Amino acid sequence: MPEHMDRKLTDEEESLNLIQSQSERAMHYRMLLDEEKYSKEIDGLARTCAHLLTHEQDIDEVIRRMETSMTSSYLQNLKAVDQTIKGYQERKLMTSAHTFYGGKEAGNLTRQITALEKIKREAPSDLMESIVNDVLQHANKKYSLNLDKNFLSMP
Numbered sequence: 001m002p003e004h005m006d007r008k009l010t011d012e013e014e015s016l017n018l019i020q021s022q023s024e025r026a027m028h029y030r031m032l033l034d035e036e037k038y039s040k041e042i043d044g045l046a047r048t049c050a051h052l053l054t055h056e057q058d059i060d061e062v063i064r065r066m067e068t069s070m071t072s073s074y075l076q077n078l079k080a081v082d083q084t085i086k087g088y089q090e091r092k093l094m095t096s097a098h099t100f101y102g103g104k105e106a107g108n109l110t111r112q113i114t115a116l117e118k119i120k121r122e123a124p125s126d127l128m129e130s131i132v133n134d135v136l137q138h139a140n141k142k143y144s145l146n147l148d149k150n151f152l153s154m155p
Helices: 003-031 035-053 059-094 100-121 124-143
Strands: none
Touching: 003 035, 003 059, 003 124, 035 059, 035 124, 059 100, 059 124
């Protein structure tokens, strides 16, 4: 087999591996409600997906890799959410709610805790589906992939 074909397969496998690590990070940022990092990760993941899909990679395999990596990292991300909630609760206990700033800070912490508690209750499959949809919609729009509408859950 010619050397350039071996390299293409290696690049493809590297991209599939990159999809796995990017998917794990996207889930992590989404679960921690870090919108800026989540958006950047979705952009990178969309770029990697577009690269693979324009080089004849099967979309089902790309989605399978994303889902597999997110499934394997879900419990670890759930622990990170719990730790973040605990940290916010500790900060809230130390905040003097009787001052203007303290009351405002306590309110912000309460909202963050509530939002994180909500993400904990979200079904893992729903969370993963929303991430995959974000990636595919972004890739389809930014890289003009013309993906089959069956793969896109456009609102």
